[in-house]
Amino acid sequence: MIQLFFRKHYRLIILLVTVGVAVAFGAAYYLRAPRSNLVGVSFSNDDVPRWQVESDRMQEQLEEKGYDVAVRFAQGSKELQAEQLQELVELGARVIVVNPVDANNLIPVIRDAQAKGVKFIAHDRLILGGAVDYFTTIRMQDVGRIAAQRYLVAAAGKNLVYIAGDPADTNAGYHHDGTMQALEYAVERGDVVLQGDLVTDWSAKSAYEVMKEFLKSGKEVDAVIGGNDLIAIGAQKALAEAGIMGTFIAGGDADVAACRAILAGTQTITLYKPSIAIADASVLVADHFMRGEKPPIYGLADNGFMRVPSSYVEPTVIDATNVLIEGTTCSPRS
Numbered sequence: 001m002i003q004l005f006f007r008k009h010y011r012l013i014i015l016l017v018t019v020g021v022a023v024a025f026g027a028a029y030y031l032r033a034p035r036s037n038l039v040g041v042s043f044s045n046d047d048v049p050r051w052q053v054e055s056d057r058m059q060e061q062l063e064e065k066g067y068d069v070a071v072r073f074a075q076g077s078k079e080l081q082a083e084q085l086q087e088l089v090e091l092g093a094r095v096i097v098v099n100p101v102d103a104n105n106l107i108p109v110i111r112d113a114q115a116k117g118v119k120f121i122a123h124d125r126l127i128l129g130g131a132v133d134y135f136t137t138i139r140m141q142d143v144g145r146i147a148a149q150r151y152l153v154a155a156a157g158k159n160l161v162y163i164a165g166d167p168a169d170t171n172a173g174y175h176h177d178g179t180m181q182a183l184e185y186a187v188e189r190g191d192v193v194l195q196g197d198l199v200t201d202w203s204a205k206s207a208y209e210v211m212k213e214f215l216k217s218g219k220e221v222d223a224v225i226g227g228n229d230l231i232a233i234g235a236q237k238a239l240a241e242a243g244i245m246g247t248f249i250a251g252g253d254a255d256v257a258a259c260r261a262i263l264a265g266t267q268t269i270t271l272y273k274p275s276i277a278i279a280d281a282s283v284l285v286a287d288h289f290m291r292g293e294k295p296p297i298y299g300l301a302d303n304g305f306m307r308v309p310s311s312y313v314e315p316t317v318i319d320a321t322n323v324l325i326e327g328t329t330c331s332p333r334s
């Protein structure tokens, strides 16, 4: 009986089922929550001027492209940054640009969010040990290498003190690697003697303290290569207090304070990192991800878990011949 009914009306039944499924899908489409338009931006700190410039630029450019933007600064606390990332995910961010305080603690938060479809872009600092969707960088290996090459060319004397940034930041190690690789042959030949291989937390205060402590050893110092300008400034203070003059000093970031020191002759070079270019690189990638597209890839960076798709921005040397200070920014004169 039932079989006969189905056989007789099978066309009608198929039609009704098809219409029913279509109506259900249509209703689900209209009833679902609107797709979020939010891009999250999470910065480690505002300890150096470039982070403010880069977050401002990203916000401006992303808003211009029609996105909502939420920016957070973690004040150097890795725990606060993990909470802020969680908050950005809860606010509905579909893409988050992260400049990590610590390369090692964010993967659990990132992994959970990625399971919900959120994409993560590591901005300037790599995140280790898990899946990261993209890495935009000014390679610190290049920054260290260029600083070392400038020091070799300057023939400033063989006694070198190297001062690294925070070990929790991959950039500190990369800068050290780039510097040491460039100095390898000079050290082997004895043309350069690494008198000190010191470590800081990126701050001027810590650089001042480690340099002051080092100077108690009585070892000679002809040159100091620091991972950034805050380190260079801290080292200068310790050297000045010890009455040591004429040292070759390299920093990085082109902070206005360092550029003034270059003009005053107490710092030799800084490595300019184009903030606008790297901010725009992260915006470009975020925009692709928001539109569900694949961003262009220029290289791969090994983070111990995978080779992370990357793009690179080149640093430029600033010395007394090309330093240009305009208001609160410093750049190489072209």
Ligand code: BGC
Residues within 6 Å of the ligand: 045, 047, 048, 124, 125, 140, 165, 169, 171, 172, 202, 228, 229, 252, 253, 273
């Ligand atoms: C950046 C430097 C910066 C430092 C401290 C590093 O990751 O590469 O440009 O000065 O962090 O914030």
